[in-house]
Amino acid sequence: xxxxxxxxxxxxxxxxxxxxxxxxxxxxxxxxxxxxxxxxxxxxxxxxxxxxxxxxxxxxxxxxxxxxxxxxxxxxxxxxxxxxxxxxxxxxxxxxxxxxxxxxxxxxxxxxxxxxxxxxxxxxxxxxxxxxxxxxxxxxxxxxxxxxxxxxxxxxxxxxxxxxxxxxxxxxxxxxxxxxxxxxxxxxxxxxxxxxxxxxxxxxxxxxxxxxxxxxxxxxxxxxxxxxxxxxxxxxxxxxxxx
Amino acid sequence: xxxxxxxxxxxxxxxxxxxxxxxxxxxxxxxxxxxxxxxxxxxxxxxxxxxxxxxxxxxxxxxxxxxxxxxxxxxxxxxxxxxxxxxxxxxxxxxxxxxxxxxxxxxxxxxxxxxxxxxxxxxxxxxxxxxxxxxxxxxxxxxxxxxxxxxxxxxxxxxxxxxxxxxxxxxxxxxxxxxxxxxxxxxxxxxxxxxxxxxxxxxxxxxxxxxxxxxxxxxxxxxxxxxxxxxxxxxxxxxxxxxxxxxxxxxxxxxxxxxxxxxxxxxxxxxxxxxxxxxxxxxxxxxxxxxxxxxxxxxxxxxxxxxxxxxxxxxxxxxxxxxxxxxxxxxxxxxxxxxxxxxxxxxxxxx
Numbered sequence: 001x002x003x004x005x006x007x008x009x010x011x012x013x014x015x016x017x018x019x020x021x022x023x024x025x026x027x028x029x030x031x032x033x034x035x036x037x038x039x040x041x042x043x044x045x046x047x048x049x050x051x052x053x054x055x056x057x058x059x060x061x062x063x064x065x066x067x068x069x070x071x072x073x074x075x076x077x078x079x080x081x082x083x084x085x086x087x088x089x090x091x092x093x094x095x096x097x098x099x100x101x102x103x104x105x106x107x108x109x110x111x112x113x114x115x116x117x118x119x120x121x122x123x124x125x126x127x128x129x130x131x132x133x134x135x136x137x138x139x140x141x142x143x144x145x146x147x148x149x150x151x152x153x154x155x156x157x158x159x160x161x162x163x164x165x166x167x168x169x170x171x172x173x174x175x176x177x178x179x180x181x182x183x184x185x186x187x188x189x190x191x192x193x194x195x196x197x198x199x200x201x202x203x204x205x206x207x208x209x210x211x212x213x214x215x216x217x218x219x220x221x222x223x224x225x226x227x228x229x230x231x232x233x234x235x236x237x238x239x240x241x242x243x
Numbered sequence: 244x245x246x247x248x249x250x251x252x253x254x255x256x257x258x259x260x261x262x263x264x265x266x267x268x269x270x271x272x273x274x275x276x277x278x279x280x281x282x283x284x285x286x287x288x289x290x291x292x293x294x295x296x297x298x299x300x301x302x303x304x305x306x307x308x309x310x311x312x313x314x315x316x317x318x319x320x321x322x323x324x325x326x327x328x329x330x331x332x333x334x335x336x337x338x339x340x341x342x343x344x345x346x347x348x349x350x351x352x353x354x355x356x357x358x359x360x361x362x363x364x365x366x367x368x369x370x371x372x373x374x375x376x377x378x379x380x381x382x383x384x385x386x387x388x389x390x391x392x393x394x395x396x397x398x399x400x401x402x403x404x405x406x407x408x409x410x411x412x413x414x415x416x417x418x419x420x421x422x423x424x425x426x427x428x429x430x431x432x433x434x435x436x437x438x439x440x441x442x443x444x445x446x447x448x449x450x451x452x453x454x455x456x457x458x459x460x461x462x463x464x465x466x467x468x469x470x471x472x473x474x475x476x477x478x479x480x481x482x483x484x485x486x487x488x489x490x491x492x493x494x495x496x497x498x499x500x501x502x503x504x505x506x507x508x509x510x511x512x513x514x515x516x517x518x519x520x521x522x523x524x525x526x527x528x529x530x531x532x533x534x535x536x537x538x539x540x541x542x543x544x545x546x547x548x549x550x551x552x553x554x555x556x557x558x559x560x561x562x563x564x565x566x567x568x569x570x571x572x573x574x575x576x577x578x579x580x581x582x583x584x585x586x587x588x589x590x591x592x593x594x
Contacts, residue, residue: 011425014505015533017475019425026470053267053473055497060473062267065508065534066541137471137497140270140380144471181380198269200370200381206269 008033008058008081010074015065020077021058026174028146031134034059035211036085037077046076054210055135056144093213095239096178098169098191099224100126105169105191114154123218125152126169126190131176133212141180141198143208148176160186167192167228169216178208194227195238202234215241245312245401247361249394250345253303255451257389258365258396259492261294263373263382267496273476274375274382275492277356277451278512280544281320285360287547288317288337288407296367296374297360298390302351302518307359309340313401315362316340319409321354321516336408336554337362339401354516363399377493407551412543418526419514421479421504422533426469429501430481434461438487438503439525446486447519451493453480454514460485463501471499477506477514491515507533509540 011019020037023030038054041061048067053060063073100123101108112119131145148171156172164170164185170177172187179185180197193216197207208214219227227237259282262275276282276299283293291297298307304323307316317337318325325332325348332338332346334357340346351357367374367384376383386394427435438461446455467483474480478490480500489506490498506514507528517523528536 012422012505012530013425013473013475013502014422014477015507015509015530015537017473019472021425021472024470051265051267053496055470055472057470058472060267060475062264062475065537069534070530135471135497136268136270137473138270138495140266142270183379198271198380206266210268 007078010078012070013060015070017060017062018070018073018077019058019060020081022081023057026056026134026146030057031132031146033081033085036083037081038210039086040080040083044080046073048073053137055137056146090243091211091213092209092243093215093241094208095215095217095241096169096193096195097219097223097227097237097239098127098193098216099219099221100169100191102221104165104221104224105189107170107188108190111154111171111188111190115151122152122190125149126171126176127216127218129176129215131214133208133210133214134175135210136197136206136208139179139181139183141178141196141206141208143178143180143197143214145176145178145214146174148174150174152176154188156186157188160184164189165192167194167196169193178214192224193238194224194231195236196231199231199234202236207236207238244366245314245342245398246310247314247316247340247396247398248308248310249390249392249396250306250308251392252305252390252394253301253350254389255301255303256305257299257376257378258296258367258383258386259299259375260296260373261375262492263371263375263377266371267473270496271371271380271382272377272494272496273492274377274451275373276358276375276512277492277515278320278354278358280512280540281356281358281516282360283544283547284319284335284409284411285317285358287551288319288335288409289315289360289362290404291360291362291364293544293547295360295364296384297358297365298396300348300357300359302355304350305348306345307340308345309342310395312342314340314398315401315404316346317360317407318346318348318357319360320357321351323351323357324349333408335411337404337406339403339406351518353518355518356516361396361398362402362404366397375492379493406554408554409547410550410552415513418524419510419517420507420528420533420536421477421525422507422530423504423527424502425472425505426501427503429464429469430461430503431464434463435503437461439527442522442524443487444522445517445519449491449519451491453488453490453494454517456487456489458486461487461503467500469499469501471497474498474502475505477508477511478502479504479506489514507536509533509536
């Protein structure tokens with residue numbers, strides 16, 4: 001599968017949004033270009049653009065058709081997308097504490113069995129990873145991370161669960177993720193973090209930004225319980241390693 | 244201050260405004276009114292900003308009581324029987340509830356969602372600039388959930404301004420217009436033709452997140468999994484079973500099914516008002532036409548205040564009632580008996 005074409009495709013998403021598609025597959029180069037275009041638009045706003053939504057492979061650009069039309073905006077976006085990918089001006093790196101297995105990660109044992117290894121080894125592999133927030137979507141704060149090592153790739157569950165806990169850390173396909181709110185999921189649940197990636201009335205309301213880097217550290221259930229109480233009070237409990 | 248007490252209300256009713264934009268990149272969906280023209284019309288009638296927070300009333304009945312003072316309100320959107328103590332109320336008019344009076348609403352007769360605007364708006368705390376209820380994210384004010392009987396809204400006391408009616412352009416009876424894409428290339432030409440040529444119906448399992456469509460199964464060229472990308476209001480996703488889902492204001496901000504087409508923004512409200520089981524068609528239009536329609540719709544909203552009319556005498560009121568009957572209910576506007584309203588209990592058991 002071809003990774004990234006030089007020119008993104010500019011696809012209409014109705015009369016008030018354009019999908020700037022860099023790739024049709026999950027690929028890191030494409031995601032870097034998505035995030036770069038997103039940064040460019042934040043730095044040099046185009047009049048009429050109201051909101052951008054980066055995803056793995058495309059940037060959704062919402063705009064007001066009263067201020068700019070599809071043709072004019074497409075031209076501007078095509079030109080910006082061809083600029084060399086600039087380095088991120090800031091690279092934030094977070095460490096998120098996770099309690100793995102047991103009631104907090106009910107699929108850990110099964111994942112270990114499927115991959116013919118031990119739960120401890122799965123935890124070691126997952127905490128060894130250096131992940132990037134490729135996109136946030138679906139529900140508030142649901143952060144999709146790229147960089148899952150290949151030995152942990154596995155297809156999603158046949159039957160998605162209708163309700164999985166807030167703070168769930170899971171793997172699905174070639175991705176891992178941090179789920180903020182309780183909700184449905186078809187991924188394999190490895191653990192749980194006390195970190196709220198979305199919390200109303202906390203500053204900041206949203207903790208992670210697309211493009212941030214994330215690592216995980218293993219904590220015990222007692223620590224999780226303490227952190228969970230602190231997080232409930234509005235503490236961030238994630239560690240900002242660099243910014 | 245006065246209070247508007249929710250004496251009775253069916254499911255799918257919540258406080259909504261123009262929506263909560265700016266945080267879709269964090270997975271926060273905009274929410275907001277299903278039918279923006281309906282909300283804007285109601286607000287216009289009571290002199291509010293067009294997208295001030297009002298009550299979006301689902302297809303079932305409702306009753307609202309003024310407490311601690313008079314409350315001036317207006318009802319627009321889907322037509323339904325409405326009365327105050329047996330006195331019929333025309334839609335698309337403002338009216339003032341005296342202290343203790345109750346506005347009773349029947350179930351929607353044409354369309355699904357009606358909007359009750361309250362003069363001065365509803366007291367609450369906006370989050371990200373909006374009071375719109377998004378129950379999934381626990382957002383919305385004054386209640387971060389759909390409204391329930393017994394809820395009380397703090398509102399401004401009625402100003403005593405003369406009541407108004409509004410003359411809206413005639414309802415459009417035409418196919419729902421779409422722009423193809425962004426993933427129409429995931430479908431063969433015959434499947435796109437099947438989508439555009441078929442009669443569709445809205446499934447009864449639809450909600451504020453999405454309307455499921457009933458009709459022929461649309462087949463994909465390369466399977467139904469794409470890498471998730473961003474969604475917009477009106478995105479038409481085709482999941483594995485081939486039954487399209489049109490994404491509505493409470494949609495997920497990203498989705499992993501190919502999107503064959505997108506409903507044009509000018510038709511969002513009209514589409515949202517199609518009730519389950521009613522047949523309709525889609526029609527593909529060019530981007531230029533879609534954007535021209537978006538501008539026309541914006542102009543309609545901008546000039547809504549020009550459409551306000553004084554209610555000078557009884558005749559005009561009768562005319563408003565007659566207008567209300569274009570939905571096709573076989574009633575005579577001047578026969579008061581046809582405006583009998585079901586009691587809330589009877590109303591709420593309708594489904």
